[in-house]
Amino acid sequence: MARKNLLSGLGGLGLPAGNPDLSPASPHEPAAAIANFGGARGAIGAVTRSIEQLKANAVQDIPTESIDPSFISDRIGFDAANYADLVESIRAHGQQVPILIRPHPDKEGRYQVAYGHRRLRAAVELQRPVRAIVKRLSDDELVIAQGQENNARTDLSFIERARFAASLEQRGFERATIMAALFVDKTGLSRLISAATKIPPDIIDAIGAAPKTGRDRWIALAANLEAEASVGAVRAAMSDALMSAASSDERFNLLFSASVIKKVKPLKPKTKPSAWVAPDGKTVARIQDDKKLCTVVIDKKVAPEFGAYLIESLPELYAAFMGRESK
Template sequence: MARKNLIGIFEPPAPDNSSAPAPTPAAPPAAQSSRPLAGMAPAVRSGVPVGGITRTLGSITQKMERAQDLERQLSEGLSVVELDPLLIDSSFVSDRMLIDGEALSQLVEQVREHGQQVPILVRPHPDQSGRFQVAYGHRRLAAVRQLGLKVKAVVRVLTDDQLVVSQGQENNARTNLSHIERALFATRLEDRSFTRDIIMAALGVDKAALSKMISLVRAIPMEIIDAIGPAPEVGRRRWTELSEKLNAGNIPKLLSSLQKGRAEGKTSDERFQLAFTQLSVKPADSGKPAQAQLSGLPVVMRKSGNRSTFVFDAKSAPGFDDFVSERLSELFAEFKRNKGV
């Protein structure tokens, strides 16, 4: 939700010059936990180990603290300028699979009615003079572009590390990135050779959670992830179960079903469920063993589970079954030698 008067500067009341004794000044508020805005505030490391659950920035309390940090730092004198949206490029690493059209339309109407209440964060473009690059605020930028307005922005000189940490932390605090989007963001950062420490700081996760995120993306073909989409209601456990059901044989048929589902207007969550259901259906068991004619031989091999049966054609090769039977010990000994048993 948009915040009004977010960047207003706090002005203390005028001092009372009467003879009454001055009141004792209130103690300053306790420092917020460190969540640097684009690296502008140094991180304060706690000496107490924090578990993966408590380090996650997705809770309501942490979101409120992050918003308060942003308000405080803006109120402490950071300059907000107006820029031409056409001069601003996206971040060099995407954290979203797509911008939801309905949510964007709602944001456009909010900006139309109330103006842009929260500035975006940009840096001077590292490669193109006179242009800028977004650290966060892609949806606000898209909404302002649609309205043909200038965008309110804080401009800071940022390293790549500072940009991705700010981008990730802001999304953790203010937006609802799905699990697979967070996992994709982590994987893209690793593919760009960012250290695990930087990625953990950006996503607010510990080493174990980060490893699971990256392993998940590596296990699912990218075309399947793209066909399903962000699936905002689907968490890590369900994505992991889906990855365990995938194999090279069922991917082409699954991809076709997902493309059909998209054409029919199914939502991303519905497409995920479509994929999960399709992969969960076990192939029908005919109850008959698999059968194969051995090429050029009067023998049929039948397989059922862990058992194999050879059926000899006594009519076309009389006595061949006895011939093979007499040499089974010799064949088995040769088999063991070849296997190194």
């Protein structure tokens, strides 16, 4: 029935719309014959194009040894537990979701992954072909497909997306392409690239994906690491024994704590007390004079009664001082 519907126009009198190869029937030739020939050609061409489109989107079994990874990585580290679950699921139920690959742009007869690297790895481990959709993609189309598939799964952490964005920019991709791949606006993309470029690569690698650590914490770490002292402190902490046993998010917290360098205000040197020596040569008092206080300390061993006398004389002294100020 489907075939009858597809070819039902073969005997029609009119040419298919948009077919420039045939002219109207000549008065010297049977119109029906020309119409039949032209109609067949147009209909068969349409069917052929439909079949080619179906083939382009059809899921195929592709030998894993003929497939190369994407030219750019979007992951940091390797989650062994999640991968083991994926392998067991494919072993038990088969590969339910195909990967997307393209004909390799530089190697005849080979393919390159747009997305589905873990499924490809699982197929290799299980020694079976991988189910894939083969599609001709430009480099821009590949990275957009790669980024959007990961966004759809909400599978990449902030720092993985940040490093992916920075790597694409370093390879010369336009920001419009990167924004399309990551579903971000200009501000969001700037934050991603800033975080990935301000944090040294070895520190990112030491932390890993940190899936539970959000944008603000990574940006705060980047700000802390603008100080050379913080970079040194973090690198020293990377060798801590706790790092090897900690999860990725715990490693972030450990290194973030190390990056916080408390700024100690330098102590202002205190002025050295000056000695007041009486005419008889005795050091009766020591005077500490700074911006806030003037302190007079009487040595009672030298002049036991002088302190009390000075206190009693303060009203007269102050009155004399004020009288001098009024003149």
